[in-house]
Amino acid sequence: MIFKDLRSSGPLLAGAFAVLLGLSAPAxxxxxxxxxxxxxxxxxxxxxxxxxxxxxxxxxxxxxxxxxxxxxxxxxxxxxxxxxxxxxxxxxxxxxxxxxxxxxxxxxxxxxxxxxxxxxxxxxxxxxxxxxxxxxxxxxxxxxxxxxxxxxxxxxxxxxxxxxxxxxxxxxxxxxxxxxxxxxxxxxxxxxxxxxxxxxxxxxxxxxxxxxxxxxxxxxxxxxxxxxxxxxxxxxxxxPLPATTALLGVGALAFWRRRYQRQNS
Known part of the structure; x- marks a missing residue:
């Protein structure tokens, strides 16, 4: 369910989530x-x-x-x-x-x-x-x-x-x-x-x-x-440096989580 909603939020969020899961940044x-x-x-x-x-x-x-x-x-x-x-x-x-x-x-x-x-x-x-x-x-x-x-x-x-x-x-x-x-x-x-x-x-x-x-x-x-x-x-x-990308991912996921909670409250 989470991945389905994440995909609908756009490729940027999906990419950020992948980074947070531990995938390395591309060389x-x-x-x-x-x-x-x-x-x-x-x-x-x-x-x-x-x-x-x-x-x-x-x-x-x-x-x-x-x-x-x-x-x-x-x-x-x-x-x-x-x-x-x-x-x-x-x-x-x-x-x-x-x-x-x-x-x-x-x-x-x-x-x-x-x-x-x-x-x-x-x-x-x-x-x-x-x-x-x-x-x-x-x-x-x-x-x-x-x-x-x-x-x-x-x-x-x-x-x-x-x-x-x-x-x-x-x-x-x-x-x-x-x-x-x-x-x-x-x-x-x-x-x-x-x-x-x-x-x-x-x-x-x-x-x-x-x-x-x-x-x-x-x-x-x-x-x-x-x-x-x-x-x-x-x-x-x-x-983009891996650390920078991860920080962007954290922010994007926080935004998505807040929006998801509002929609389901």
Missing amino acids: ADASVSYSFTTTTGNAAAQSYLAPGGTPVTLSAWSNGGAGGTMVQGSLSFWGSSGVGVNNGFGSSTDPSEGVSPEHAIDNNGLTDGVLLNFGVGNLFKMNSFSIGWFDSDADIVVLAYTGAGTPALGSSTLSGLLSSGWSGKKYSDVNSLGTNVAVNTALSLSSQYWLVLAYNSAFAGLSSGLGSSYGAGNDAFKFNGVTGNLTSTSSNISV
Whole structure:
């Protein structure tokens, strides 16, 4: 009887009643675009905002740790060209690191990559990425973390990534498309964490999202943007907050109850 009268009072009251019964508010799904072209200099990490206000934090990594494990380095920023990596290892480990073209994300010596963290509660589906500079070649690997919990990046090798929750595709000769061109990822993965790396033979078994000619040692590029869909339950995307919706529901139900009582008194 109550649900029948509630339906007759309109969809707003029915929706409010559903919220009060404990159904969760729908997550926001927004199309977003991030540009990594607004900074210069160096930093351990850097956050960028999409027009909708949801930040992504970038950090630099390479496989220079003991046994080839991943170690955090420094981001280098190159204005409109985008983001590079200085992995911090000297000439004995990675000769010429920090000097062009190894001021970019490269695989000459160590293999560099950039981690994207979209924050707790946010799932990003990367539809495309772009580079703003390259030298010689740009074979690129894009991975999403779909494992449980937080990825233990600092204790993994490159090959170990693929057995610890990371998956994705490789892209050959991205430079042939030119700079500032959106490269379709052809991925259906959503994750809080993404990795964009220079190619390494550890990823030879990945399926190809572009091209077929892969090699390591001469790839160098600067990463300058991504587009995709962000699903979030946070307040950074403009949808009603669960608490706000519940308060509206309480008020609507109080109004309905008073009206119902008057009609039946």
